[in-house]
Amino acid sequence: MSDDLATQVVAARGGDRAAFGQLYQRFGRMVHGILLAHGPREEAEDLVQEVFVRAWTQMGSLHEPAAFGGWLARMARNRAIDALRTRRPMTPVDPELPAASSTHDEAIAVIQLVRALPESYRETLVLRLVEGLSGPEIAEMTGMTPGSVRVNLHRGMALLKERMGAVHGA
Amino acid sequence: MAPDDDYLWDKRGTPDPEVEKLERALGSLAHPERPLVLPELPSAAPELPPSAQAPDRWSFRRAWLEHWRTTPRTPALALAAAIVVVIAATIVWQRIESRRGWEVASLEGAPRAGNRVLAPGERLTQGQLLTTDASSRARLKVGDIGVVEVEPHSRVRLIAAAKDDQRLAMEIGGMRAIIVAPPRRFQVKTPSALAVDLGCAYSLEVGPDGGSQLTVEIGWVSFESGGRESFVPAGARCITRPGFAPGTPCFTDAVADVKNGLAMFDFGVAAVPGAPEDSVARRMTGLAMVLQGARKEDALTLWHLLARTHDDERAQVYDALAARVPPPTGVTREGILRGDATMLEHWWDALGFGDTATWRRWRRPWGEVASR
Numbered sequence: 001m002s003d004d005l006a007t008q009v010v011a012a013r014g015g016d017r018a019a020f021g022q023l024y025q026r027f028g029r030m031v032h033g034i035l036l037a038h039g040p041r042e043e044a045e046d047l048v049q050e051v052f053v054r055a056w057t058q059m060g061s062l063h064e065p066a067a068f069g070g071w072l073a074r075m076a077r078n079r080a081i082d083a084l085r086t087r088r089p090m091t092p093v094d095p096e097l098p099a100a101s102s103t104h105d106e107a108i109a110v111i112q113l114v115r116a117l118p119e120s121y122r123e124t125l126v127l128r129l130v131e132g133l134s135g136p137e138i139a140e141m142t143g144m145t146p147g148s149v150r151v152n153l154h155r156g157m158a159l160l161k162e163r164m165g166a167v168h169g170a
Numbered sequence: 171m172a173p174d175d176d177y178l179w180d181k182r183g184t185p186d187p188e189v190e191k192l193e194r195a196l197g198s199l200a201h202p203e204r205p206l207v208l209p210e211l212p213s214a215a216p217e218l219p220p221s222a223q224a225p226d227r228w229s230f231r232r233a234w235l236e237h238w239r240t241t242p243r244t245p246a247l248a249l250a251a252a253i254v255v256v257i258a259a260t261i262v263w264q265r266i267e268s269r270r271g272w273e274v275a276s277l278e279g280a281p282r283a284g285n286r287v288l289a290p291g292e293r294l295t296q297g298q299l300l301t302t303d304a305s306s307r308a309r310l311k312v313g314d315i316g317v318v319e320v321e322p323h324s325r326v327r328l329i330a331a332a333k334d335d336q337r338l339a340m341e342i343g344g345m346r347a348i349i350v351a352p353p354r355r356f357q358v359k360t361p362s363a364l365a366v367d368l369g370c371a372y373s374l375e376v377g378p379d380g381g382s383q384l385t386v387e388i389g390w391v392s393f394e395s396g397g398r399e400s401f402v403p404a405g406a407r408c409i410t411r412p413g414f415a416p417g418t419p420c421f422t423d424a425v426a427d428v429k430n431g432l433a434m435f436d437f438g439v440a441a442v443p444g445a446p447e448d449s450v451a452r453r454m455t456g457l458a459m460v461l462q463g464a465r466k467e468d469a470l471t472l473w474h475l476l477a478r479t480h481d482d483e484r485a486q487v488y489d490a491l492a493a494r495v496p497p498p499t500g501v502t503r504e505g506i507l508r509g510d511a512t513m514l515e516h517w518w519d520a521l522g523f524g525d526t527a528t529w530r531r532w533r534r535p536w537g538e539v540a541s542r
Binding site: 017020021024025028029031032033036041045048049052053056057058060061062063064067070071074078081084085104106107110111118119120126128129130131132134135136143144145147148150151152153154157160161 | 450480
């Protein structure tokens with residue numbers, strides 16, 4: 001973990017709001033991506049705020065600055081799971097997807113396919129394809145091993161292509 | 171790896187056209203980076219060391235001194251009266267401070283509070299660190315709601331000692347708590363999780379790495395961290411590690427496969443020889459060990475696993491739990507797999523640990539419950 005990140009985490013743990021703001025800038029995309037992998041975009045944006053506010057109030061429970069990314073990722077994942085338990089079920093993936101009428105519609109159609117993938121693939125793909133994080137960045141932020149991230153990206157993409165091909169008759 | 175895999179991995183090499191197309195299509199859903207609004211932290215933040223609390227003790231005196239410095243010179247008699255008032259106020263302040271804190275009921279050896287050795291009848295005051303060595307232990311009264319026994323080789327700090335808010339921070343070592351109070355009146359903070367008393371007796375050990383093990387003897391304890399909770403009944407234990415959500419609770423007499431499986435599933439530990447190297451495979455192996463080794467009594471563990479799994483994993487857990495405790499009427503496989511909270515609670519009610527009202531109650535002020 002870089003020295004500046006350790007400095008930011010320690011400062012934020014001591015109540016430094018500016019330092020925590022820098023952590024938000026740094027990890028916001030990761031948290032948003034994890035939430036988006038589990039639920040609708042409108043909800044993800046609100047939950048990002050919730051997750052970071054919760055992290056802010058619980059910074060004192062973070063014993064090891066190096067574990068910040070993984071700790072935050074787990075918090076986001078848990079919040080997404082809790083939201084899933086209280087939400088009505090999402091519209092299931094319809095194999096008869098209509099032709100996308102706009103770029104946004106196409107994005108929604110694709111993200112629904114991504115959400116139908118196994119959990120280990122969907123989060124990694126969202127972080128890469130939606131949030132624009134590279135594989136090494138995903139590994140560093142989430143605490144996953146680079147090897148696991150690379151496998152998830154490779155297998156997840158293969159499965160996504162297969163399902164997109166099945167949907168569009170490619 | 172082929173060039174397109176490099177691009178997918180770290181955006182280098184020849185771009186894969188299909189990946190690029192997906193990036194263009196999905197980029198519009200990326201994080202909009204709205205400004206973050208943070209609440210003010212509570213003034214009695216447990217993270218603050220005692221030295222940071224010292225200004226509260228001295229600010230009263232400084233205010234008087236500043237008043238003295240800035241007001242016009244007074245006649246000698248008024249000056250003397252002001253000094254007497256300051257001295258009296260200081261004495262009263264110190265007496266109030268001394269009444270706070272937890273009384274030492276008994277002890278062995280020479281436990282220390284800060285730099286001094288504690289004696290029976292003295293108090294561990296708010297913010298003070300209690301340290302025990304190899305031959306010492308202390309028994310403290312937690313207000314009027316119970317006792318805490320601090321084991322040798324321990325460091326605990328008293329965070330709050332108010333009537334409805336008794337809190338301890340355990341840095342390392344062991345303790346046992348016996349509490350008779352409405353839920354949430356007593357909490358113990360460890361480096362990796364928060365133990366919330368729901369009316370019980372339990373022991374808690376914190377290791378040098380900040381990990382902890384909670385074992386409940388009577389009643390219930392909620393173990394919380396990172397937004398995830400584990401509800402631990404009598405006869406069960408829960409393990410935590412820094413950077414992870416609280417582990418899945420299990421009974422202390424569960425078979426080794428269940429305990430080792432949970433270590434692999436919850437924390438990715440290579441708990442058995444030949445455990446897979448890959449974290450995903452290790453998690454899957456751990457889960458399989460738990461599901462195969464679980465007895466009917468381990469429904470506690472299986473129920474918690476429902477919320478910690480998705481998709482295929484959740485389906486496996488459902489099948490394992492249903493084989494041991496059939497879901498009651500109104501609880502369906504489809505509903506559990508999609509995470510229906512009401513069905514999840516109904517199934518809990520059928521497990522024999524008491525209904526969900528027992529541990530839902532802890533979310534509400536005691537007065538509301540008593541008036542129902």
